[in-house]
Amino acid sequence: MFTSSSSSLPKIIYTMIGEGDRLSSSQLVLPRELAQPKHNLSRYCSIFVCLLTFSLICSGIVVTVFSWFGLFREGFAWNASKTLFNYHPTFMTLGVIVVPTFGVLSYRIFPFGRCIQKAIHSCAMLASFAFIIIAVVAIEQSKFTLDHTHFWSIHTWCGLITLIAVTTQFVCGILFIFPFNKLRKLQDFVIEWHRCSGLVILWIATVTVLAGVSEYLNMGVSENWLNYDEQYSNYAPEGILGNSFCILVLLNSVLLTMVMVGPGNKYIPKT
Secondary structure, eight states: OOOTOOOHHHHHHHTTTTTTOOOTTTOOOOOOOGGGGGGHHHHHHHHHHHHHHHHHHHHHHHHHHHHIIIIISSOTTTOOOOTTTTTTHHHIIIIIIHHHHHHHHHHHHHOOOHHHHHHHHHHHHHHHHHHHHHHHHHHHHHHHHHTTTEEEEEEHHHHHOOOOHHHHHHHHHHHHHHGGGHHHHHHHHHHHHHHHHHHHHHHHHHHHHHHHHHHHHHHHHHTTOGGGGGOOOOOOHHHHHHHHHHHHHHHHHHHHHHHHSSSSOOOOOOO
């Protein structure tokens, strides 16, 4: 049991986070001891620490990616072939890393009713899917404009798998937004797999992002995007920024996995 004397962040995230007052939902099991007032303070403190941690990490990811392509890669312009590419890593980061993080947290730690949780989760995932579409359109248009080869690297292969998986997950998620009575048995069967597949997609997306950053930095050196004094192997500022971005993405995925698999509210199908 988590107590107020515990200050370790992993222990905070991995314990009682997400066990809010949702007694109105017949699909959730709330531990009896949480009804006692003495547990409320520690529970809300753990929620605050968790939200603050993920907010700082995701803010760092957003600031890093915008600084990277804004300062080192000439910014953003849809009508310019060289800067059109910059929309891809930026919006893909928002679509597969940042926004889904808070979509997951909405179910795991937000102390709201089930309907509000579902609304937040649905809006977050809808925004995530929209960002992914923008990122895919940007990279494909950029490659067609520059006459570059499509789907040749491990990054692009993993990216294609991620896109297919996210689309499938998005379609399956629609089953849980609307109360289709005729699909109740299918909903109960799929919902546990929905969470499990979400965890798998998270790590496929993480691997894709890390592979893309490594490929981009090394390709930048080979095409002389960086001069000799600013090469990746010589601790170039852009290389350090890219490495920092990868560390933040990896840290976010590790902590989010702990939230997803740790103890907390768990969906139990209606009998």
